[in-house]
Amino acid sequence: MNEQTLLVNAENIQVDFKTEGGIAQAVRDVSFKIYKGQTVALVGESGSGKSISARVLMKLLPKSAIVGKATRITLHGEDMSGYTEQDMRKIRGKKIGMIFQEPMTSLNPIYTVGDQIGEIIREHNRTISKQALREQVLSLLTEMQLPDPEKRIDQYPHQMSGGQRQRVMIAMALANKPDLLIADEPTTALDVTVQAEILNLLKRLQEKFQMGVLLITHDLTIVRKYADWVYVMQHGQVVENNETESLFTNPTHGYTQHLLNSEPKGTAPAVPADNPILLEGKNVQVSFVTEPGNWWLRRPEKRFNAVKGLDLTLRRGETLGIVGESGSGKTTLGHAILRLLDSEGELIYDGMTLHDRDRKAMRPLRKRMQIVFQDPFSSLNPRMTVRQIIQEGMIINGIGKDDNDREQRAIQALQESGLAPFALDRFPHEFSGGQRQRIAIAKAIAMEPEFILLDEPTSALDLSVQNQIIQLLRQLQQKHNLSFLFISHDLRVVRALCHRIMVMRHGDLVEMGDTVTVMDNPKEEYTRRLIRAAFEVAA
Amino acid sequence: MQSEIILEQDPRERPKSSDERYLALVWRRFKRNKLALVSMWLILAMLILAIFASFFAPQDPAQRSNEDVYLPPQGIHFFSEEGFSLRPFVYTYETTFDPETFEAKYALNTDKKVYLQFFSEGWEYNFLGMTLNTHLFSAQDNQRVYLLGTDGMGRDELSRIFHGMGVTLLMAGLITTICVVVGSLVGITSGYLGGKADLWIQRVVELMLAFPELPLYLSVIAILPKTVSPQTTFVLFVLLLGCLKWAQLAREVRGKALVLREMDYVKSAIAAGASDGRIVVHHILPNVLSHVIVVATGMIPTFILTESFLSFLGVGVQPPMISLGLLLNAARDYQVLGSYPWLLAPVGFILVSVLVFNAAGDGLRDAVDPYSGR
Numbered sequence: 001m002n003e004q005t006l007l008v009n010a011e012n013i014q015v016d017f018k019t020e021g022g023i024a025q026a027v028r029d030v031s032f033k034i035y036k037g038q039t040v041a042l043v044g045e046s047g048s049g050k051s052i053s054a055r056v057l058m059k060l061l062p063k064s065a066i067v068g069k070a071t072r073i074t075l076h077g078e079d080m081s082g083y084t085e086q087d088m089r090k091i092r093g094k095k096i097g098m099i100f101q102e103p104m105t106s107l108n109p110i111y112t113v114g115d116q117i118g119e120i121i122r123e124h125n126r127t128i129s130k131q132a133l134r135e136q137v138l139s140l141l142t143e144m145q146l147p148d149p150e151k152r153i154d155q156y157p158h159q160m161s162g163g164q165r166q167r168v169m170i171a172m173a174l175a176n177k178p179d180l181l182i183a184d185e186p187t188t189a190l191d192v193t194v195q196a197e198i199l200n201l202l203k204r205l206q207e208k209f210q211m212g213v214l215l216i217t218h219d220l221t222i223v224r225k226y227a228d229w230v231y232v233m234q235h236g237q238v239v240e241n242n243e244t245e246s247l248f249t250n251p252t253h254g255y256t257q258h259l260l261n262s263e264p265k266g267t268a269p270a271v272p273a274d275n276p277i278l279l280e281g282k283n284v285q286v287s288f289v290t291e292p293g294n295w296w297l298r299r300p301e302k303r304f305n306a307v308k309g310l311d312l313t314l315r316r317g318e319t320l321g322i323v324g325e326s327g328s329g330k331t332t333l334g335h336a337i338l339r340l341l342d343s344e345g346e347l348i349y350d351g352m353t354l355h356d357r358d359r360k361a362m363r364p365l366r367k368r369m370q371i372v373f374q375d376p377f378s379s380l381n382p383r384m385t386v387r388q389i390i391q392e393g394m395i396i397n398g399i400g401k402d403d404n405d406r407e408q409r410a411i412q413a414l415q416e417s418g419l420a421p422f423a424l425d426r427f428p429h430e431f432s433g434g435q436r437q438r439i440a441i442a443k444a445i446a447m448e449p450e451f452i453l454l455d456e457p458t459s460a461l462d463l464s465v466q467n468q469i470i471q472l473l474r475q476l477q478q479k480h481n482l483s484f485l486f487i488s489h490d491l492r493v494v495r496a497l498c499h500r501i502m503v504m505r506h507g508d509l510v511e512m513g514d515t516v517t518v519m520d521n522p523k524e525e526y527t528r529r530l531i532r533a534a535f536e537v538a539a
Numbered sequence: 540m541q542s543e544i545i546l547e548q549d550p551r552e553r554p555k556s557s558d559e560r561y562l563a564l565v566w567r568r569f570k571r572n573k574l575a576l577v578s579m580w581l582i583l584a585m586l587i588l589a590i591f592a593s594f595f596a597p598q599d600p601a602q603r604s605n606e607d608v609y610l611p612p613q614g615i616h617f618f619s620e621e622g623f624s625l626r627p628f629v630y631t632y633e634t635t636f637d638p639e640t641f642e643a644k645y646a647l648n649t650d651k652k653v654y655l656q657f658f659s660e661g662w663e664y665n666f667l668g669m670t671l672n673t674h675l676f677s678a679q680d681n682q683r684v685y686l687l688g689t690d691g692m693g694r695d696e697l698s699r700i701f702h703g704m705g706v707t708l709l710m711a712g713l714i715t716t717i718c719v720v721v722g723s724l725v726g727i728t729s730g731y732l733g734g735k736a737d738l739w740i741q742r743v744v745e746l747m748l749a750f751p752e753l754p755l756y757l758s759v760i761a762i763l764p765k766t767v768s769p770q771t772t773f774v775l776f777v778l779l780l781g782c783l784k785w786a787q788l789a790r791e792v793r794g795k796a797l798v799l800r801e802m803d804y805v806k807s808a809i810a811a812g813a814s815d816g817r818i819v820v821h822h823i824l825p826n827v828l829s830h831v832i833v834v835a836t837g838m839i840p841t842f843i844l845t846e847s848f849l850s851f852l853g854v855g856v857q858p859p860m861i862s863l864g865l866l867l868n869a870a871r872d873y874q875v876l877g878s879y880p881w882l883l884a885p886v887g888f889i890l891v892s893v894l895v896f897n898a899a900g901d902g903l904r905d906a907v908d909p910y911s912g913r
Binding site: 340373374384396 | 806808
């Protein structure tokens with residue numbers, strides 16, 4: 001590695017933030033080197049300072065940031081510390097390109113993608129002719145393997161899928177053939193199958209242009225496959241750095257070992273076969289009105305079928321995983337089972353029909369069925385204390401004799417979820433994502449339900465936190481003989497937690513069966529692709 | 540577990556996470572805006588002035604005096620030829636008339652000093668059922684002092700402004716209360732229910748927004764019999780404005796409620812079996828309240844202006860009630876205005892009250908959402 005030319009040498013990066021309460025340290029003394037043609041990964045959990053370290057290179061920090069005096073960054077051996085905003089403008093896009101996590105918001109919705117890419121080229125080359133510019137953009141889009149580039153160049157961002165938009169973002173970042181590409185969680189917002197395509201594209205482009213790539217991610221499987229050198233960050237410091245293979249085979253620092261161990265492992269313990277069936281769905285269908293009908297024009301309303309006639313069964317103490325890409329209808333199905341959405345077909349819960357119950361008639365059943373949402377930031381009311389949040393369900397359903405009893409139950413639910421009772425008096429915003437998800441789980445189990453719908457409960461969380469939540473769910477299931485319906489796109493988590501899985505696509509069932517059977521021996525091509533994307537990126 | 544320990548300890552220096560309550564957070568952020576802070580104290584001062592107007596007023600605002608017609612403001616003095624006097628005093632004016640133009644001429648009579656006395660007894664007034672006669676200040680020996688001059692009937696302008704401010708602020712406050720209550724209720728109902736109900740409620744809201752208000756006030760005042768009491772006109776005025784001005788707030792609250800309705804915590808409450816009433820009270824209302832408070836602070840100055848405007852035209856508050864707008868009504872004549880410019884003094888009070896409410900509203904707007912961004 002060392003015989004290659006040094007591209008970036010960052011030493012002693014230190015960043016503080018001015019906040020209301022005083023100065024908050026974000027990055028303490030981080031140094032890294034990037035060589036030409038090398039992929040360097042910054043790995044760490046959210047809040048570890050990895051994104052901020054990368055943005056220092058571009059001088060793209062918010063106004064409240066204070067960069068430490070000892071920070072020294074050289075690009076091609078040239079010290080960047082004295083660069084003004086004007087100098088940086090010449091470097092951004094020309095020498096350093098950057099792609100962001102969210103392809104939906106990084107593109108301007110009112111310009112065509114061709115215009116947006118062209119603007120970046122023209123910014124650094126004012127004399128280029130219109131014709132030449134278009135040709136250059138076209139060849140870039142072809143390079144990005146965007147299907148039908150002639151047509152795509154005149155399209156607007158909203159006409160494209162997430163993966164296609166991310167390709168456009170990459171085209172913008174690479175428009176001027178930069179020496180360094182900073183990729184900040186480039187695939188986190190994308191479906192698993194698309195992730196692999198984008199990463200392979202990046203790899204190929206890197207080899208072709210001999211760029212240095214700074215890859216920022218929390219996903220270790222991606223790092224293992226694509227990075228040459230890894231810096232592991234924790235609490236604003238680099239705790240370990242090494243060549244990728246040696247780091248993975250022989251991690252020395254405790255935190256690295258912890259990270260590597262937090263891959264979800266194991267499979268769910270078997271359920272006794274004579275456990276009674278708790279939930280049964282027959283030919284469940286959900287459709288949404290996309291265009292209201294017009295009585296005057298005799299035009300019927302247009303409907304979109306999100307779930308097209310599915311059968312499912314769930315036994316007591318069992319976990320059924322529902323797997324699929326975004327838009328496959330899995331969340332819709334889950335909400336229909338809890339009667340948060342209207343559906344057709346039969347739903348039977350513990351011998352009682354659900355499908356003919358309205359909201360009022362559902363009320364006696366509510367305490368037996370609970371839900372945990374994906375995003376712990378929007379599922380807890382910001383104006384309620386944790387006590388109010390946890391006790392709300394008890395008050396509604398008349399659980400607990402008096403306030404004292406409810407208090408005890410709330411404390412017990414919190415403790416079972418791994419939080420201390422002092423949390424009761426606090427508001428949700430005082431907790432981290434993982435802790436909030438624990439509060440959401442505490443809220444659900446405080447009602448002592450038999451069935452919990454888990455709607456991607458781990459996908460907004462860091463890997464090691466994910467693992468803790470999975471273990472927590474396993475413990476709770478065994479302790480209370482709970483049944484889970486586990487909705488997820490992450491097959492690794494599903495494998496660790498579910499007894500059986502259902503693979504969904506476009507509202508249809510693709511495949512269903514024992515988790516181990518389906519995972520090891522998938523019958524359908526779609527399932528194979530999902531599994532490949534989830535596990536083989538790692539291989 | 541050892542791994543837990545590795546995770547929990549973050550050695551980076553961080554300002555202590557505060558376990559402040561919502562109001563404390565709002566207050567801390569509000570304090571950072573110095574202009575808003577000053578405005579808030581001014582609002583408080585204005586309210587005190589308005590509530591205890593009779594105590595602060597040196598003269599009975601309804602007391603006429605034939606000798607003191609159109610007297611200019613008297614300045615407060617501490618120095619005279621005899622030197623410094625700790626007690627402030629004023630000089631009296633002597634009025635003469637130009638024999639040709641009959642224009643009034645005022646000459647300051649510096650021979651005669653009228654000393655001011657504080658916490659003195661004066662005209663009687665009613666406060667909370669008590670009959671009191673203590674005033675902040677008045678002139679000694681039953682003489683009169685006019686710090687802001689007098690009007691065409693010899694009534695003290697300053698005392699009238701203090702009393703008028705109370706009526707104006709009360710009116711703005713009442714109208715705002717009606718608008719906030721009606722607007723929030725309609726907005727939340729419309730946004731939370733959605734569907735057909737939302738559709739129809741929004742059409743009503745649009746009707747309210749499109750309603751030509753001015754012709755309505757004018758016609759209502761026109762059809763009122765002359766004998767009707769000023770109090771009735773006042774109440775009618777409040778009700779009319781209150782009924783017409785809630786629509787904008789209802790729109791904004793509806794928009795908020797539409798967003799909140801789709802939040803996961805609302806779905807989670809439905810999944811726990813909560814009734815609509817509970818969801819509205821516990822989940823929607825607290826989350827729109829901050830917005831409503833901000834809008835309400837912004838509404839008050841617009842109503843102060845509306846009141847002044849309509850009373851100035853003579854269709855708002857009717858005498859013998861006093862309001863800031865009605866006081867300006869006396870200055871609507873060009874000739875009067877040219878000769879007696881002190882009658883414009885209420886404009887200053889209107890300006891100040893509108894400005895302070897706007898500034899305080901701005902400060903609140905930035906402060907009420909402490910959880911959203913830094």
